[in-house]
Amino acid sequence: MSRVLPIRTYGDPVLRKPARPVAAITPEIEAFIGDLFHTMRAAEGVGLAAQQVGRTEAICVIEMPAAYDVEEEGGPRLNPDVPLSLALVNPKIVEASAKTCSMEEGCLSFPDIRGSVERPWSVVIEHLGLDGQPKQTKLNGFFARAAQHELDHLAGELFIDLFSYVKKLAVRTKLKNLQAETLDKLQPV
Numbered sequence: 001m002s003r004v005l006p007i008r009t010y011g012d013p014v015l016r017k018p019a020r021p022v023a024a025i026t027p028e029i030e031a032f033i034g035d036l037f038h039t040m041r042a043a044e045g046v047g048l049a050a051q052q053v054g055r056t057e058a059i060c061v062i063e064m065p066a067a068y069d070v071e072e073e074g075g076p077r078l079n080p081d082v083p084l085s086l087a088l089v090n091p092k093i094v095e096a097s098a099k100t101c102s103m104e105e106g107c108l109s110f111p112d113i114r115g116s117v118e119r120p121w122s123v124v125i126e127h128l129g130l131d132g133q134p135k136q137t138k139l140n141g142f143f144a145r146a147a148q149h150e151l152d153h154l155a156g157e158l159f160i161d162l163f164s165y166v167k168k169l170a171v172r173t174k175l176k177n178l179q180a181e182t183l184d185k186l187q188p189v
């Protein structure tokens with residue numbers, strides 16, 4: 001039975017911790033992946049990484065609404081061969097397109113903060129499949145963006161790091177407040 005785990009917010013030091021590779025797909029790892037999916041769905045997100053629930057295994061999950069996996073509304077899926085629910089274990093980007101694109105992103109660890117981030121349009125990710133075998137998955141468009149956002153989490157990096165200078169200034173107060181709220185909650189009263 002999968003559980004909904006509390007989501008860690010900005011200011012929690014675990015969000016800056018780089019993940020450690022997983023040695024094998026054990027029943028515990030499978031259960032953790034189930035918890036990640038469950039937590040992400042409950043929060044209505046499209047992606048979630050281990051650090052966002054206070055863990056440091058190199059695991060993230062993505063669930064792409066089919067309607068988003070398109071170049072333009074109503075068009076064909078950009079990644080028809082990729083399952084819309086994807087768990088990436090020990091993921092690594094091995095190829096990124098020169099073509100980039102800018103799009104607004106949000107993050108479950110940053111309620112109320114959104115901002116434009118420029119990223120490669122397409123990436124090839126090497127990762128462990130749930131069968132324990134190494135796999136390569138090519139992702140295009142918004143799916144590639146979601147995966148890059150989650151892989152950043154696994155490296156202890158956050159989407160605000162990629163904001164423009166002007167945007168960073170614009171969200172500075174919001175970020176300070178969020179950080180203070182998070183630290184308040186972390187400290188036992």
Ligand SMILES: [Zn+2]
Nearest residue numbers: 106107108109
């Ligand atoms: Zn995020």
